[in-house]
Amino acid sequence: xxxxxxxxxxxxxxxxxxxxxxxxxxxxxxxxxxxxxxxxxxxxxxxxxxxxxxxxxxxxxxxxxxxxxxxxxxxxxxxxxxxxxxxxxxxxxxxxxxxxxxxxxxxxxxxxxxxxxxxxxxxxxxxxxxxxxxxxxxxxxxxxxxxxxxxxxxxxxxxxxxxxxxxxxxxxxxxxxxxxxxxxxxxxxxxxxxxxxxxxxxxxxxxxxxxxxxxxxxxxxxxxxxxxxxxxxxxxxxxxxxxxxxxxxxxxxxxxxxxxxxxxxxxxxxxxxxxxxxxxxxxxxxxxxxxxxxxxxxxxxxxxxxxxxxxxxxxxxxxxxxxxxxxxxx
Amino acid sequence: xxxxxxxxxxxxxxxxxxxxxxxxxxxxxxxxxxxxxxxxxxxxxxxxxxxxxxxxxxxxxxxxxxxxxxxxxxxxxxxxxxxxxxxxxxxxxxxxxxxxxxxxxxxxxxxxxxxxxxxxxxxxxxxxxxxxxxxxxxxxxxxxxxxxxxxxxxxxxxxxxxxxxxxxxxxxxxxxxxxxxxxxxxxxxxxxxxxxxxxxxxxxxxxxxxxxxxxxxxxxxxxxxxxxxxxxxxxxxxxxxxxxxxxxxxxxxxxxxxxxxxxxxxxxxxxxxxxxxxxxxxxxxxxxxxxxxxxxxxxxxxxxxxxxxxxxxxxxxxxxxxxxx
Numbered sequence: 116x117x118x119x120x121x122x123x124x125x126x127x128x129x130x131x132x133x134x135x136x137x138x139x140x141x142x143x144x145x146x147x148x149x150x151x152x153x154x155x156x157x158x159x160x161x162x163x164x165x166x167x168x169x170x171x172x173x174x175x176x177x178x179x180x181x182x183x184x185x186x187x188x189x190x191x192x193x194x195x196x197x198x199x200x201x202x203x204x205x206x207x208x209x210x211x212x213x214x215x216x217x218x219x220x221x222x223x224x225x226x227x228x229x230x231x232x233x234x235x236x237x238x239x240x241x242x243x244x245x246x247x248x249x250x251x252x253x254x255x256x257x258x259x260x261x262x263x264x265x266x267x268x269x270x271x272x273x274x275x276x277x278x279x280x281x282x283x284x285x286x287x288x289x290x291x292x293x294x295x296x297x298x299x300x301x302x303x304x305x306x307x308x309x310x311x312x313x314x315x316x317x318x319x320x321x322x323x324x325x326x327x328x329x330x331x332x333x334x335x336x337x338x339x340x341x342x343x344x345x346x347x348x349x350x351x352x353x354x355x356x357x358x359x360x361x362x363x364x365x366x367x368x369x370x371x372x373x374x375x376x377x378x379x380x381x382x383x384x385x386x387x388x389x390x391x392x393x394x395x396x397x398x399x400x401x402x403x404x405x406x407x408x409x410x411x412x413x414x415x416x417x418x419x420x421x422x423x424x425x426x427x428x429x430x431x432x433x434x435x436x437x438x439x440x441x442x443x444x445x
Numbered sequence: 446x447x448x449x450x451x452x453x454x455x456x457x458x459x460x461x462x463x464x465x466x467x468x469x470x471x472x473x474x475x476x477x478x479x480x481x482x483x484x485x486x487x488x489x490x491x492x493x494x495x496x497x498x499x500x501x502x503x504x505x506x507x508x509x510x511x512x513x514x515x516x517x518x519x520x521x522x523x524x525x526x527x528x529x530x531x532x533x534x535x536x537x538x539x540x541x542x543x544x545x546x547x548x549x550x551x552x553x554x555x556x557x558x559x560x561x562x563x564x565x566x567x568x569x570x571x572x573x574x575x576x577x578x579x580x581x582x583x584x585x586x587x588x589x590x591x592x593x594x595x596x597x598x599x600x601x602x603x604x605x606x607x608x609x610x611x612x613x614x615x616x617x618x619x620x621x622x623x624x625x626x627x628x629x630x631x632x633x634x635x636x637x638x639x640x641x642x643x644x645x646x647x648x649x650x651x652x653x654x655x656x657x658x659x660x661x662x663x664x665x666x667x668x669x670x671x672x673x674x675x676x677x678x679x680x681x682x683x684x685x686x687x688x689x690x691x692x693x694x695x696x697x698x699x700x701x702x703x704x705x706x707x708x709x710x711x712x713x714x715x716x717x718x719x720x721x722x723x724x725x726x727x728x729x730x731x732x733x734x735x736x737x738x739x740x741x742x743x744x745x746x747x748x749x750x751x752x753x754x755x756x757x758x759x760x761x762x763x764x765x766x767x768x769x770x
Contacts, residue, residue, distance in 0.1 A: 153632040154603075267721045297495035297659065299718045302703035306717050324632065327705030331712055350709045368637035369707055370666035372689060378644065379637040379666070385602050386632070 116142040116165070116286060116318070121178030123164055133389040134160050134173065136342045138426070139416060142286065147312070147319045149333030149350070151326060155386050157342040158322045162288040166203060167195050183285065201231055204279035208291035210271035214263040220274045221247075221259030224281060231282045246277040249314065251307060269300035273307065280315055287315075290322045305332050326369060330354055335422075338362045341387055341397035344416075348423030358425035361398050396428070404429050447522030449621060449653050450507070451482040455516035457499070457506045461726050473726045475502040477677035479516075480752070483670075486620060487647060489654040491668030491685060493661055493700070497722055499677040500657045504623040507655065508540055509533060520621070538568055541614035545626035547606035551598040557584070557609050558594045564616040583612040588642060604635035611642065615650075624656045628663060640666060661704050665689045673697045676725055676733040679752060683759035693761045696734045732764070740765055 123135040135157045142148050152158045163169050165180055167187060180187040182203070190198070207213045214220055221243055228246075229239040240259070247255035250273040263271060272292060279287055289308075293301040308319070309332065321333055329336055330350060337347040338359065346359040357363040367380040384401045395410040396402070402409065408428050416424040457476040460469030476499045483490050492500045505511045507518055509525055518525050525536055544550040551560055561580045565571045571579060581591050587608040598606055607627065614622055627643065628636040640663065646652060658664050664671055665685060672682035673694065681694040692698045702715040718737045729735060732745040744764050752762040 153634060269721060297722075298661075298703045298705075299495060299699060300721070301705070302715050302717050305705075306715075325705060326633070326707040330707045330709045331705045354707060354709050365633055366707060368634050370637075370640065370662040372662050372665055372701070372704060372706065375665060375686070378641045381637045381641060382634040385604065385635065 116183075117179075117181045118161070118165075119179050119181070121161075121164060121180065122176040123160060123169065124174050124176055125170075126172050126174065130390055133392050134342055135164065136389070136392065137161060137178070138343055139424075140337060140344050140347070142318050142320060143335075144285075144318055145316055146334045147308075147321055147332055149329035149336040150320055150322045150339060151324065151329050151336060152339030153324060153386050155341075155388065156339040158324075158339055159290055160342075161339070162205065162290050162320065162322060165286075165288065166199050166205060167192075168199075200227070201282045202284055203286045203288065204282060204284040205288040205290065206272070206275050206279045206292045209295050210268065210275045211263060213275055214271060216263050219260045219262055220266065220271070221261075224259070224274070224278050227278060228281050242281070243277075246281050247274070249280070249311070250274070250277045251310075252277075267300075268296050269303055272296065272304055276304075276307070276311075280311070280317070283315070284317050287317045287319045288322070289319060291324070292321070293328060294323065294325070301328070308332060326354075326366065338365075341389055343397070343426070344424075345398065345427070346423075346425045347416075348419075348425075349421065352421065352423045356423075358419055358423060359398075359427050360402050360404050360429075364403070396426075447519065448482045448484045449486055449521060450655070451517075451519040452507060453480050453517045453519075455479045455503070455506060455518065456514040457502050457511060458514045471727055473724075474677045474728050475499045475725060476506060477725075477728070479503060479674075479677075479679055481672055481679065481682065483621075483653050483655070486653050487651045488669045489647070489656055489667050491656045491658065491664035491671045492674060493658060493664045493671060494674035495659060495700070495722060497676075497725065498674040499725070500659075500674050501625055503674070504542070504625050504655060504657050508537075508542055508623055510542070534568075538617040539620045540623070541617070541619040541621075542623040542625060543607075543610050543614050543627050546630050547603055547610050548598075548630070550610050551606060553598050556595050556597055557589075557601075560598070560609060561612050561616060564613060568617055579616070583616055584609075586615060586646070587612045602635070603631050604638055607631065607639050608642065611639075611646070615646070618650075619652070621653045621655070624654050624658075626658055627656070629658070629660065636663075643667065661689065661701060673700065676722065676728055678733060678762065679760075680734065680763070681759075681761045682752070683757070687757065687759055693755065693759070693766050694734075694763050695738050695740050695765075699739070732762075 118137055118140040121135055121137040125132045125134050150158050175188060224243045225239045228242050229236060243259060244255045247258050252258045252270060252273050293304050323329055333350050336350050336353040337344045340361050346362050353362060357366060364382045368382060370379060382401050387397060394413060396414050399405050399409045406428060414426045414428045416426040418424055455476055456478055458472040458474055461473050462470045464470055494500045506513050513526055520536060528536060558580050561583055562576055565576055565579055584591060589608050628639050631639060656667050668685045671685045671688045672679045675696050681688060681692060681697045692701055699716040699718045720737050723736055731747050732750055735741050735745050750762045750764050752760050754760050755766055
């Protein structure tokens, strides 16, 4: 899948807010792409744009989302229905609000399978049980007839993953799938996703704000800021050798186990809300290495080699060496 | 001098099912026999644990925001569970709380000035010029601009709101703050700002913190001492550096290893626990971690381990202490 120059704006009472101004994002077949960024950076908006599930107040102004050679933005709603939930599926953050509390969890699962594969109820039921076994749920027959409140958060999220995989999709969008879970349960789900990779051939876009989770699961990482990808590259490159000052600062700002530091380096200010699109770099006001050019001209993404793209005017955008102890390297 | 805070045998049970005449038939053991202490002023005790382990309830019971079922809480040598209303009010000046969610902790209908001024009005009966000066000083203390004084909470970002919550907690010059997940609703870059502010305030004002957090990296960054909770009980406690580098209890080991580290080179080192935290309603006899423990033995099922000093102030509640995974 390829996204090019995608612009999405929201109409609000305070005027138009530019939610996405995404120049370039590619998802390779079979990879896990980590999409990271802070609140309001446009991670979820990207996923919703791909599925064409944007709110009515949102408006796609321009751009294209090419999925298997076809532009999703040119599809009609009827055509989208053959893609959404079949070829592209989604797992949301909060499994409790994605499941209907008055139906057993198996109900939607069996129905999805029956509708998509046009098989008998009995065959769909058997497939549903297989799917629940695939996500390592103990006694899948019992889970099938359990109500959402009878399952724990981790089990519900497993059901959601089973549902998203039941149509054998080509692309799975996972929007903060482990954020609502405890760390020990999160570890279970991350391990499950890793194990499932062998059984499915879907690309996974794993959206999260947690850099630790991304380091754990992703093959490549895209860092978003103010509606655009500022850096993309292999997980090792992003974490060992960040090219954009925002990525570097973000990595320094996390407290890490095993390295106690007196004060944490901070990024001054907050993530901007883009009401008036500006010509320059959106990170300019907070950037410690900014130059005059950054204010007037939007940096284009440059390839640093090995598919490591950085949108920054400073040749490689590296920060000057940080003086606080324990910088970067673990 | 008595320790700043000492908690002995603290229990908090919530009734879950009631008979029709109102008697409880079963109890949720949210906090079940917790001992802890903060000796020196200006230090931080971190409480780590997953959701449902009772860490938030513990914080609220210590401040007497919830009544305790049993136990003793000594604040500067006085058992605050035995204080009457008047005496409790006086003690409360010294103990304040910072809540997790700065969006629901602030009244959306009153200005920041009134939010911060409220404790000054009710406890110190300040007014007029004096009150305005104090509010301005407090806002400056937490890094907010004096021009923000007449704004409403919705005009602030999450990080700024948390600063307002901290300013309100500091208004009466407390000695002790309960920080209940102070940064878990915030973004990474803002989290660093708030953690730095809390550390800076501690150094300048000599505050003691009880930091409640599920995020072990935050606990390690802030705390001098750490207690790890599981199902209402402390399973391990001791100096932060020691606990977070050499945990003995199998739960503490698994919890620590499950924290995703922002370093792709450290993949696959986590201990993945089976199953879920069991219900705190009528918890199991024997070790509460038994059902998920990777190194359990028959003895663990029959006898509950007690928290014992394993040397160097490192306390652990496990029959197999030190022989873990």
